Amino acid sequence: MRIVLSLLVLTFSLVANSVNAQSTLYFNFKGYTPTGLAGEGAQLKRFDGLVVRDGKVAATGDAETLAQLFAGKDLKRVDLQGKTVLPGIIDAHGHMLGLGENLMQVDLREATSEQDAVARVVAFAKIESGDWIIGRGWNQENWQVRNFPTTASLDEFLSDRPVWLTRVDGHAGWANSKALEMAGISAETVSPDGGEIVRDESGQPTGVLIDNAMALVEQQLPQKDASYHRRALTAAFDHLVSEGITGVHDAGVDATNLAVYQELAAEQAMPVRVYAMLSAMEPALPELLAAGPITTADDRLTVRSVKIYTDGALGSRGAALIEPYHDDPNNRGLLVTQPGAIEDLFELIIPHGFQINIHAIGDRANRIALDKFASAFDTVGGRNLRHRIEHAQVVHPDDLERFAELNIIASMQPTHATSDKNMAEDRLGKARMRGAYAWQTFLQQGTIVAAGSDFPVELSNPFFGVHAAVTRQDRSNQPEGGWYAHEAMTLEQALRAFTLDAAYASNQEELLGSLEPGKWADFIVLDQDPFAVDSAKLWRADVLATYVAGEAVYQQSSQ
Structure with missing residues (x-):
């Protein structure tokens, strides 16, 4: 107890030295924040008073005590009317440009069938005057007939304008005949490495392109x-702050x-903090790495990591598996980047001190990623850079403990589990589910x-993710029991x-991620506890x- 009291006295003495500066006391709320070190050693703190000074947290604790400590003519008081305060949400894996584009294109996420998707595209085409009709979000696994769509359904209504519709996971695209023609895709076109031109029984392209084959059309956009x-990013910023997101790790810039x-x-036009991962596919990557990390003085933009792709996605059967797909015995998925090229990238990136964040969904992709980390640590070093595997979705049970052994962060998206539950067992079979979406297993080790x-693959609302993480259910609370x-x-x-x-995963836990003295005052106010x-x-x-550095970047109109 004596040690605790001494720490409190020290904290109060430090903040008391700055009470003459302009301070804001937020009171009358229920506050929660993790404190201390990241991981299982963190402690949850409850508080009902928060003092912000110069954009940073000056103190948290009992509101009455803080009011006395900071009493003075310059103390501003804000009554939060019994609501709940949490640290600002950090989305550790999203795609800012993709989200902004999604907000400006036809959204097919709610389409219930191929025909419904086409109808939505047709309706959008009536108000969109551009040469191309572009959209995203279709997911055949949510349709009654769970087959890939075809050019024919699009051609029936839209044959004179090229149409390109990306699947919800971003790992497959659906084109009409006009778009295929512009891309030079025919029955004779060979599928590129790491990609597939889906064909019908007669060998004709069906209109669906998977992973690296998508580039054939995308080069024509x-x-x-x-x-x-700029327009897309601004649209994404506005959307995210309305959902309580104050920071994003942008996966592939x-x-x-x-x-x-x-x-x-x-x-100073970034209301959201961005931790940008350079795309490994960027031709200028060597020059960007040589220029060194980027961190702005206000910590709104940080660049010191690289995103590498290993495989595709489970829904489009592009995730690379050790054994064949349970529902496609001749298919083991796709390697978007070959192992030798991954090794070359590791040798390029690590000496510059950049973190590696490698996309791996299937168990074969995760094993390759772990193997390459282990090899690189022995040859070029970099073990202390907090490297990450993005998704870590299906991991062979033998490889789970290797995350801890190699100090690899599992960057995971809870809503993927609740979105994939209708097809994951079909793709994998029950035996491989032991290492799939294994959040608690990772935490316990x-x-x-x-x-x-992973917005816009999933909706960006972080409380959808919190709900999925805690219940293992969709928003209809299915399946029963999780x-x-x-x-x-x-x-x-x-x-x-x-x-x-999430802040730890970007080496920013001393600046962000909790409401502790000295950290940026990024916090949100909720209607419920x-x-x-x-x-x-x-x-x-x-x-x-939503507040970033103590400034309101979003407030509901009724507030």
Whole structure:
């Protein structure tokens, strides 16, 4: 007790030295924050008073005590009317440009069939005047007839304008005949390495292209210049702050996108903190690495990691598996980047001190990633860079403990489990589910799990992710009891995965991720207390206000 009291006195003495500066006391709320070190050693703190000074947390604790400590004519007081305060949410894996584009294109996420998807595209085409009709979000696994769509259904209504519709996971695309013609795709076209041109029984392209084959059409799309990037990123910013997201790890940024980020940061026009992962496919990657890490003074933009792709996605059967697909015995998935090229990238990236964040969904892809990390640590080093496997979705049981042994962070997206539950067993069979979506297994062995959404593959709302993490159910609370519920997180673990542990995954836990003195005052105000409601209602949390560096970047109009 004497030690605790001494620490409190020290904390108060430090903040008392700055009480003459402009401070804001937030009071009359229920506050929760993880504190201390990231991972299972963190402690959940409850508080009802928060003092912010110069954009950072000056103190948290009992509101009355803080009011006395900071009493003075310059103390501003804000009554939060009994609501709940949490640290700002950090989405550890999203795609900012993709989200912005999604907000500007036809959204097929809610389509219930191929015909319904076509109808939505036709309706969009009536109001969209561009040469191309572009959209995203279809998922045949949510349709009654769970087959890939075809050009024929699009051609019936849209034959004179090229159409390109990306699958929800971004690992397959659906084109009409006009788009295939412009891309030069015919029955004679050979599928590229790491990709597939899906064909019918007669060998004709069906209109669906998987992984690296998508580039054949995407090379024909209108050029995305800096102005386009800026509009898309701005739309994404506005959307995310309304959902309580104050930080995003942007998974795969090219040189154009990076330049726009730097412009926005210089203009102080970034309401969301971005930890940008350079795309390994960027031709200028060697030059960008040689230029060194980027960190702005206000920590709104940080660049010191690289995103590498290993395989595709499970839904499109592009995830690379050790054994064949349970529902496709002749298919083991696709390697988007070959092992030799991955090794070359490791040798290029690590000496520059950049973190590697490698996309791996299937068990073969995860094993390759782990093998390459182990080999690189022995040859070029870099073990201390907090490397990550993005998704770590299906891991062979023999490889689970290797995450802890190699100090690899599992960057995972809880809503993937609840979205995939209708098809994962079909793809894998029950035996391989032991190492799939294994959040609690990772946590129990001491592996840091950084949570995200993978937007726009999934919806960006972080409380959908918190709900999925805790219940292992969809938002209809199915299946009863949860899907492989033994891998569910506790609410405290889920909150930490979206805050402090996500900050740890970007080497920023001393700046972000919790409401502790000295850290940036990034916090959100909710209409409900997640620790007081039934877990089935976690996804219903409504964000009333979002603050970044102590400034309101979003407030509901009724506030």
